[in-house]
Each structure stands twice: as C-alpha cells, then as structure tokens.
Amino acid sequence: MNVRMILMMLVTVTLVMPWTVGAGEVSPPKGFQSLFNGKDLKGWYGWSTRNPEELWNMSQQEQAQYKQESRKDIEEHWSVDGDELVNDGFGLYLTTEREFTDYELWIDYKTVPQADSGIYLKGVPQIQIWDFRKEGGKWELGADKGSGGLWNNSKGAKGKDPLVLADNKLGEWNRFRVLQIGSRTSVWLNGHLVVDHAILENYFDRSRPLFHHGPIQLQTHGGEIRWRNIYIREIKPREANRILRAKSELTGYRSVFNGRDFDGWDGPLDNYEVVNGSIKCKTGNGGTIFTKDTYKDFSVRLNFKLPPAGNNGLAIRYPGSGNTAYDGMCELQVLDTGYPDKLDPRQVHGSAYGMVPAHPGYLRPAEQWNYQEVLVKGSTIKVELNGSVILDTDLSQVTEFMSDTPHPGKDRLEGHFGFAGHNDPVLFRNIEIKKLD
Numbered sequence: 001m002n003v004r005m006i007l008m009m010l011v012t013v014t015l016v017m018p019w020t021v022g023a024g025e026v027s028p029p030k031g032f033q034s035l036f037n038g039k040d041l042k043g044w045y046g047w048s049t050r051n052p053e054e055l056w057n058m059s060q061q062e063q064a065q066y067k068q069e070s071r072k073d074i075e076e077h078w079s080v081d082g083d084e085l086v087n088d089g090f091g092l093y094l095t096t097e098r099e100f101t102d103y104e105l106w107i108d109y110k111t112v113p114q115a116d117s118g119i120y121l122k123g124v125p126q127i128q129i130w131d132f133r134k135e136g137g138k139w140e141l142g143a144d145k146g147s148g149g150l151w152n153n154s155k156g157a158k159g160k161d162p163l164v165l166a167d168n169k170l171g172e173w174n175r176f177r178v179l180q181i182g183s184r185t186s187v188w189l190n191g192h193l194v195v196d197h198a199i200l201e202n203y204f205d206r207s208r209p210l211f212h213h214g215p216i217q218l219q220t221h222g223g224e225i226r227w228r229n230i231y232i233r234e235i236k237p238r239e240a241n242r243i244l245r246a247k248s249e250l251t252g253y254r255s256v257f258n259g260r261d262f263d264g265w266d267g268p269l270d271n272y273e274v275v276n277g278s279i280k281c282k283t284g285n286g287g288t289i290f291t292k293d294t295y296k297d298f299s300v301r302l303n304f305k306l307p308p309a310g311n312n313g314l315a316i317r318y319p320g321s322g323n324t325a326y327d328g329m330c331e332l333q334v335l336d337t338g339y340p341d342k343l344d345p346r347q348v349h350g351s352a353y354g355m356v357p358a359h360p361g362y363l364r365p366a367e368q369w370n371y372q373e374v375l376v377k378g379s380t381i382k383v384e385l386n387g388s389v390i391l392d393t394d395l396s397q398v399t400e401f402m403s404d405t406p407h408p409g410k411d412r413l414e415g416h417f418g419f420a421g422h423n424d425p426v427l428f429r430n431i432e433i434k435k436l437d
Helices: 003-012 060-077 237-246
Strands: 044-047 078-081 084-087 093-096 103-111 116-121 124-130 174-181 184-189 192-199 216-218 225-234 272-275 278-281 286-295 298-305 311-318 330-335 369-377 380-385 388-394 415-422 427-435
Touching: 044 060, 060 078, 103 116, 116 174, 174 237, 216 225, 237 369, 278 415, 286 311, 286 427, 311 369, 330 380
Parallel strands: none
Antiparallel strands: 044 093, 078 084, 084 225, 093 216, 103 174, 103 225, 116 124, 116 216, 174 184, 184 192, 272 278, 278 427, 286 415, 298 369, 298 427, 311 330, 311 415, 369 380, 380 388
C-alpha cells in the first residue's frame, strides 16, 4: 500500500463511528467533546447573519453585555427537549462561545416540511439544510440537489452544490460529519461525501479568506429544527498538515530534496545544514540556495517551521545570482508574526516581497510546522497557507513598489526555486514540485 493511499485512509476514516442515525449518544465518541451539555444552553449565545468581526471589535465588556442581552431572545425561541436542542424556526442563531480553527464536527438534525436552515462555520454561512422535495417549493434555489452544500459560495464554485443527494426522508434524523482545515471544508451527510475539500468563501468579504477561527452557529429559518449529538474534535497541526497534503488538488509532485544532503541543489550550501530530514539555515548565515533544475510554470508544496521572529523566503524563478526579491520573479516572504520591526503590508508572511501583500493571520505560532502550497503560472502566483489562500495575484499588474524600488525580475518566465535565508534557523521539509508546462 503506497503512502498516498495510507494518507487518504487517514482522511476518510479519521475515527470509526456508525453512520446509522439512531437515538442520541450518551457521551461523545473518543477524542470528541460535546458542545451541548444535555441540560441547558450554557456555552451558547445568540447571533445572526452578521460579520463576527463586529463582535470581535467590541470591548470585553461590550461583548459580555451583548451576549447577555442575546440570551433573552434565545430563551424565547430555543428549548431543551431531553437530549435535543429545539428551535421554533425564529429568533437568533444559537452560537458557540468557543471558537475553532481546524476541527471535525459531528451533528444530527431533524426538520419539518418547507424548512430551510443551515450550519455556519467560523461564523460564516453555510452548510445548507433543505426540504429537498419538490413540495418544499425551493427547487429553483437548488433544494432538489439536497442538503450539505456550501450554498453561499459563488455560483459555479466548488462545494456550492452537494455531490450527491443524501438526505433521509423528511422527519427522520440526519447526520453531518464536517472536516474543516483552514477554509478547506469536507462534508459527509448520512455517510455520503457531499463536499470534497472545497474552500468555504468568506461571505462577508469574498476578497479575503475565511476567518482563521470562529464559532459554530445553528441557523433558524422559519420552521422547527431539532439538533442533537453535537460533538467536536479539534485537530492539531500535525494531523492538519497530513490531511492538506493528502487532499492536494494536484497530483504528480516530485521530491526535490532527499532529506540527507544537498544533491540537486546549488548556491551557498555551507550556510545551510540538513537536520532530521529538514533543510535548516544556520544561525547568523543566509543567502539563497536553489535547485539546479529550473522551472517555468510549477506548483511547490512544503512544510516550514519558524523560530520566534524568524525570517526567510521562497525564491521564485531565481536567476542563480543576485537578490531573489528583485532579480528573480519574487521572494515570497517566510516571516514569523513576532518579527520586531515595523512592517510594510508587503512584507508579511506569504507576500510577494515589496510588491503585493498577503492576508495576515493564518500562520501558526513559532516552532510549529506549517503547510504551504504555491502555484506559479505565467505572471500569476497563488499561495495557500494551512488551508487558506492568502495571496492570489498577477505580478504583471504591479506598478507600485515598496520604497519606490523597482523589481526588474518580476516578469521572468523561468528560473530556479530556492530559499532566501536571512540569518535565522528556519526549517523546510517535504519539499515537492510539480512542473505544469
């Protein structure tokens, strides 16, 4: 059995749990925690289809006051019936006090004719729940395709429509399993995969990635809905990185680093060392090391780990000499959030240095491994960090530069791939490249 098959099994069968939806479980499965205590609504407050940043921008006192006021509405429209949470179809959405980044969620629901509901992930709509019958009156909106899709994604976007119709008969219990790593979202409904590693778009601002973290919300929408067995398991970076690599949308990558020595590499190699299967820049040293092979259009995927305030960079289409940020197509920043100097937005991690800023806030804390994919096609570059696209740009359109310093190499169409060290012990491993030309 090859490594890819093993990884796919890991993703598909993270935990063995029966798909049959019967009575409510007495306790969470191993590794999970219950979001509903089975007695009352402790741990929840009320919110609606509102940008969660509105709440995050409040002071702690303002947040506490809002949540307290929202519970009056919750108590009017939500109730506990045995092991079930029940909503009458109106009022604010039940929202978790806890917020999550990478996780696996299990939840059962049962609803009524002509219902329209959903589950918000990180405060963003939504995994859709329909009355999928023609009598439900919403086939023109996509209800005929069934529940489970990321309905608020853009038209034609992956995940908007479920892959199969998997709803049980109306009035019966249904079970969702949701796996979310960054913005990458997979959904199973009653044992059937209905969304496969799709990006959940940020409904409140589609030019930005889904929020790094946020609450789970249970939507109300005009008809009674019942929920039970609400269990969550937070996923740690090591598992998240394995899942992201296993589910990479491209195949056919080839390793460019053997984990033992610098065979196939060039540049100031004495400034770097191989440590436990990783390339490490020696403290106090730097310079750009690079693959002997050159690349036109390509995708690279790798893991990297930063020390506190660590600084490095990915050399993209490097000519073999000079400054990769200016003489190469670009240097993609690899930079810890604890870097002490005041930064231009075009210097944060993932940015095309000095030209185009990446979206901040998706880097893991120092000393944790991150997973990153970079896609280079023509003059365009896309960077996906830990499951979220933080840069998607066309360098041919850049006309303004940091410090008014031109980047004459930005239009290069071929060059080496490498690492631009800046004196810090940054580590890289599992470095694989796929040529696209």
